[in-house]
Amino acid sequence: MHSTGRGGPGAPLGYSRANGRLCYTLSMPAVTRIDPKTIFTPDEWAKVSRQSVWIGPVLVLSAWAVIIGAGALFILWPNPLTYILAVMLIGTRQLGLAILEHEAAHGTLHPNAKLNDWMAEWLCGGPVGGSLKRYRPYHLTHHKYTEQPEDPDLVLSR
Numbered sequence: 001m002h003s004t005g006r007g008g009p010g011a012p013l014g015y016s017r018a019n020g021r022l023c024y025t026l027s028m029p030a031v032t033r034i035d036p037k038t039i040f041t042p043d044e045w046a047k048v049s050r051q052s053v054w055i056g057p058v059l060v061l062s063a064w065a066v067i068i069g070a071g072a073l074f075i076l077w078p079n080p081l082t083y084i085l086a087v088m089l090i091g092t093r094q095l096g097l098a099i100l101e102h103e104a105a106h107g108t109l110h111p112n113a114k115l116n117d118w119m120a121e122w123l124c125g126g127p128v129g130g131s132l133k134r135y136r137p138y139h140l141t142h143h144k145y146t147e148q149p150e151d152p153d154l155v156l157s158r
Helices: 042-049 055-076 080-105 113-128 132-146
Strands: 015-018 021-024
Touching: 055 080, 055 113, 055 132, 080 113, 113 132
Parallel strands: none
Antiparallel strands: 015 021
């Protein structure tokens, strides 16, 4: 079990790998945590928490297909309209890749932890200037201290 520790403000949230799944050491000092299993029936919870082996990769590949297609559109028919359309399409898919990196930070892009992290680092985050290795500890600290003084994203909600 690897834990990044509990440290002071801005310290990364601890996380580990168990049975190929990402596990978090989560404690929120002033926010009450509700166990979702007290809200959902076991059948409902199984449906909601099931991870697909193909949805994450399909989303990543579809984002890249749109990016490549939009670039090809402008190359084949270079004019102001295709340029604007390509920029808009590529920009939306870059945002989509960043959102998929966010999912991967939670271990939900793919149930295989190594594939989850590889796709996030090389196909989602890296091409848009991100790094899962830097983003995950930062983002999990945000979840650990949501709306608390130690929350690194607190400035975004004020």
